[in-house]
Amino acid sequence: MKFPTIDERTPFYFRQTGKPLGKWELDHRLSIIRPAIEEAMEYGNVYRIDSTCLEITDESQARMQNVGMLWIICSFATIFMLLGTVFFASAPFREAAEVMARKGNWAGVILGATVGIMGTGFFGLLTFDPMRRNMFTLKRRPIRLNRKTRRIYAIRTKEPGGIWEVPWSEDEFFCVGHRRMGGLSRAYDMYDIRHYQLDGDGNVVRAFVLGQFTLTLEAAYAQWEYYRRYMQDGPSKLPEPYRFWAPRETFWEGYKICRGGKFSGAFWALSDFIFFPFALLDAFARWLVLATCSDPVWPPEIEAACKPTPYDPYARPYADDYIGVPSGPDAKPSREDLKRMWEQEPRRRREGALIRAEAEALLHQDSIGA
Template identity: 30%
Template sequence: MDERVFLYKVGQPIPEWDLQHRLPINKPVGPECKDTGTIFQINSTYMDVTDQPHGSRQWQAGGVLIAVVGVVMGFWMEYETRFIFPDAGDLLGDLFCLGVILIFGYAAFRFGRDEFFALKRRPIRFNREQKKIFAIRRRRFFAKQGEGDVTWDVPWNEKSIFCIHKGSGNNQNCYHIRCYDVDDNGNVVRAFSIGREWVGSANLEGVLSQWNYWCWYMNQGPADLPKPPLFFSENESVRESFLFCMYDFGTRASPVFRMIMMPFILLMTSFRLLALWTCRAPVWPNAVKTVSNIAADDAFNQPRGTTPVGWGETALAQQRHDYPFDPKKEISSWIGEQDGAANASLWAKDIPPKI
């Protein structure tokens, strides 16, 4: 479920489940380290990753477009009752049409303002030299020179609270990693979600491996990190949008299932493309650009050269054995449950293991 639908509650404490599942920044939370498909680019200075809604923005875009249709239908019903069938119009009918317009209009504005005529992506930058995370949150329409888009920053230290957040959807629990900024009383000031969403308790293993990956980068650098399974394109093509929507129904779905679902996949692709085509690329503030310089000879600057970018190119490179499939690394310092799935099952409980 898109994190923007059910927002965090400003002024209230962090949800108890989230706080129980707080993630440490200075020690591993599982036996392996790997990225699970979150990265735009990586180098010795910073790593740009996705926000949680990035991979499934077609769902919110579709909901917003349905809300817009609802507004149009509300106006059309009012027009019909007033001008085409004036004898059918009365105060109750007017109020009904007004209610339809207001409800759908509110939904279209609330959920559409960050989806249409906004940003093509909202990258989250792990800057290891500054020991900070910079997160672009919203388009700034009337920015001053060098101001860039609305950007939050949080320190990479114990004052920032990173948690596994649990929601529900499709009759299963869904999880993502969330950063909370709190006041002196422990109440939430702001929050944002990093990376992607994992559905089902069994996939908590991926959550923990992903957190280990980001922590390894921030604490030890990129030298010994396994490669990401793919790099997402910062300039998404029509093919990439289609593959996002197709893989949303399962990366290992059968060809028959995909053929059956193809009309719906194409519909969702059109929603994603309409949203992207109305948006522009994000602009980092000059203050962030200044601390994000990449050395010309940075050996860890990726993607570059023959490194594939995006779902399609990466799949072809893996078929040619030019790019690894599901690269990962065991963490030798891990002293907890050695089986990743068993460790994840412990974290799925309301009170996770102490580490």
């Protein structure tokens, strides 16, 4: 069995390594010069944005709880199948051979032990692979788009060579990726933004995904256009990020991420009550994965190159921005969100962050001066 490399949390394109790109990728190649679509949209992938650097999440960050849940379920299934194997395999030691033969138990022992061994191996592999790629690695795999150095930096693993550097160039191969997902009732399409590193023969060496999966091709183009316009034109004309991710996530911030996909609509209060145990279980699974991992560490030279300019009016999150929930006029922060914002505001101010009102005043002065 061929396993994906540990830099891939979502193993859907590792089978392309060493092979040429398909017709879809070639037909949907993206240009850093030509707009892909009129609208630019951000879907909640951002850690921070300023005039120097845009830092976004790895595509799997919002779904870490799924990995944890898979690991928990498969671990219990592996243990159950292993105990079943031991139970059947130990039957000849619990009863005499004559008794086994008289009762006709040998067929059941052989069948039960065989099924147990196969089940243990199957669920063991399902337990091992997500653990290998997600647990005891990195809490997050951030990607930085740097306008000044014209580079994309991506942390993939904590091993030497785990930080990839990609020039922002028309010669690099960016494209919209596509894959068919199997649902309970029918299959559906998902799209993403990929970068492929190719060798001299046009075969895939490695790849990674920018941003998150989308359900429509237009949404993928809009997401790419947000990144493209940032690198080409800067942050001045981009829409506000939908939300900002916390670099260090608490258990309850993880719970809110898990809760967000379950409760919506007019009956949110009833849904909150009904699905609370499931969201809490998801949050525990997410915490379990993240608790085994360490924080990513950028090399000093990349940190220096991506350091924001103090009092940059385009630097977000602002000192009075909320983390983990949508900000701006339509924000609906909880009491905990407000408390965290008040606690973090003094530190953000010392680091050179402006509050929203100060930033808007500076931008207004610049527009008048222009």
